[in-house]
Amino acid sequence: xxxxxxxxxxxxxxxxxxxxxxxxxxxxxxxxxxxxxxxxxxxxxxxxxxxxxxxxxxxxxxxxxxxxxxxxxxxxxxxxxxxxxxxxxxxxxxxxxxxxxxxxxxxxxxxxxxxxxxxxxxxxxxxxxxxxxxxxxxxxxxxxxxxxxxxxxxxxxxxxxxxxxxxxxxxxxxxxxxxxxxxxxxxxxxxxxxxxxxxxxxxxxxxxxxxxxxxxxxxxxxxxxxxxxxxxxxxxxxxxxxxxxxxxxxxxxxxxxxxxxxxxxxxxxxxxxxxxxxxxxxxxxxxxxxxxxxxxxxxxxxxxxxxxxxxxxxxxxxxxxxxxxxxxxxxxxxx
Numbered sequence: 001x002x003x004x005x006x007x008x009x010x011x012x013x014x015x016x017x018x019x020x021x022x023x024x025x026x027x028x029x030x031x032x033x034x035x036x037x038x039x040x041x042x043x044x045x046x047x048x049x050x051x052x053x054x055x056x057x058x059x060x061x062x063x064x065x066x067x068x069x070x071x072x073x074x075x076x077x078x079x080x081x082x083x084x085x086x087x088x089x090x091x092x093x094x095x096x097x098x099x100x101x102x103x104x105x106x107x108x109x110x111x112x113x114x115x116x117x118x119x120x121x122x123x124x125x126x127x128x129x130x131x132x133x134x135x136x137x138x139x140x141x142x143x144x145x146x147x148x149x150x151x152x153x154x155x156x157x158x159x160x161x162x163x164x165x166x167x168x169x170x171x172x173x174x175x176x177x178x179x180x181x182x183x184x185x186x187x188x189x190x191x192x193x194x195x196x197x198x199x200x201x202x203x204x205x206x207x208x209x210x211x212x213x214x215x216x217x218x219x220x221x222x223x224x225x226x227x228x229x230x231x232x233x234x235x236x237x238x239x240x241x242x243x244x245x246x247x248x249x250x251x252x253x254x255x256x257x258x259x260x261x262x263x264x265x266x267x268x269x270x271x272x273x274x275x276x277x278x279x280x281x282x283x284x285x286x287x288x289x290x291x292x293x294x295x296x297x298x299x300x301x302x303x304x305x306x307x308x309x310x311x312x313x314x315x316x317x318x319x320x321x322x323x324x325x326x327x328x329x330x331x332x333x334x335x
Contacts, residue, residue, distance in 0.1 A: 008099035011085055016040040016054060019085075019094060028078070028099060041097075045070065057082040057095050067102065077103045118285035122165055122300065126158035161299070168301035172284070172308060175229070179312040186224040186313065191255045191262065192217045194227065198234040199253075205242050206251070213238070215253035223262050223333050225313055233309040234266075236302045237329050241268035243298070245326075261315070264331040273321040281319060282307040 008025030010032075012018060017040050018032075026032045031044045042051045050068050057064050063083040070076045079102045085094040133151045142148045178184050195215050199206075206213055241251045245268045252267040273281065277288045285300040306329075310317045314334045321327035 008097075008101075010041060010097045010099070011094060012041060012054070012058075012097065013094040014058065014092070016042065016058065018044075025099060028076075028101065030073075045072070047071070053080065053082075054095075057097075067106070075103070076101060077106045115284060118300075119169070122285060123162065126161050129158050130155050165299045165301070168299045168305060172301060172305050175305065175308045175312060179308070184226050184229065184312050186226055188222050189225050189227050189230075190219070191221045191223055191264070192219055194225070194231050194234060195253055195255065198231055198238055201231075201235050202238045202242060205239065209242065209245070210248045211242055211245055211251060212249075213251045213253065215255075217253075217255040218257070221255055221257060221262065225333070229309050230313065233306045233331070234264075236306050237266045237331075240302060240329075241266055241270065241327075244268065245270035258332075260332070261335040262333040264333065265328055266330075267326065267328040269326040272323040272325050273319070273327055274323050275321075278319055278321065282317070 005022060005024055008028045010021045010025050021032055029044055047070055053066055053068055065081045068078050068080055079100045081098045083096050084092050085096045087093050133155050137151055195217055199213050249269050255264045273288055280286045282303045284304040287300050307317055310331055315332050318330050
């Protein structure tokens with residue numbers, strides 16, 4: 001029975017020496033299979049918090065459950081349930097540990113908690129501003145037409161921001177749902193048509209900053225995509241490049257066939273991104289510069305939407321960036 005369990009099981013005597021263990025425990029602690037039952041568990045798992053937990057368990061009169069973070073072979077979170085090990089006369093002879101690797105589960109829980117906290121913050125911020133300006137109008141500012149118009153314009157801006165956040169959240173949820181249900185239908189489509197259409201959508205914003213957009217793409221280059229979704233991903237990336245590029249700058253778009261499929265890149269000469277931010281860049285609501293992003297009208301969901309769209313196409317997206325020199329976002333699609 002123990003050998004078939006997915007949970008790790010380790011039996012210790014009262015001196016903390018290992019009496020027995022199953023294969024799952026040996027997988028969790030590689031040294032366990034090497035040393036067998038010759039050492040204490042603390043000698044194998046050299047971690048101060050783990051050692052304190054074992055000592056607490058040995059001295060406890062009740063079962064104990066706790067999450068322990070270990071840093072051997074990368075960070076792992078183990079949920080450990082410790083109960084008594086007794087002989088036939090019900091005399092305690094040691095401790096039985098049941099170990100579950102809950103690393104992924106705890107990460108998902110944290111992501112959910114962070115997401116809820118971020119959504120609450122993103123919605124509360126404009127609501128607080130709206131409430132403040134409404135109260136100001138109610139207390140007399142409405143009698144001053146110039147001030148009233150200014151306040152109403154600010155309220156409208158925050159209402160539009162709320163609408164954009166909700167729209168992006170709903171869209172992101174729909175992409176995930178349709179992808180999981182295999183409802184996204186891919187068709188062979190000319191990439192050049194998608195680029196041309198995306199540039200037209202973003203042209204007004206680019207012209208306002210006198211930004212030139214150049215693209216290189218073979219007329220015959222095709223890929224299996226969902227045209228509307230893929231266009232949105234491209235538009236989001238171009239829009240991002242425009243937002244963070246200076247006046248009279250240049251954006252380069254290039255699509256080429258590779259050995260593994262198609263590579264599609266968007267390169268700007270904007271402010272760039274520090275390396276420490278790159279691993280989290282595609283997380284929901286993650287912003288490199290929160291104040292600047294909000295001033296630019298971003299919801300903090302644009303790149304998360306891009307990532308999920310590309311994943312729905314069986315591809316992935318990467319980013320290279322140098323602060324002060326610009327960024328290159330590259331979509332990799334399978335053949």
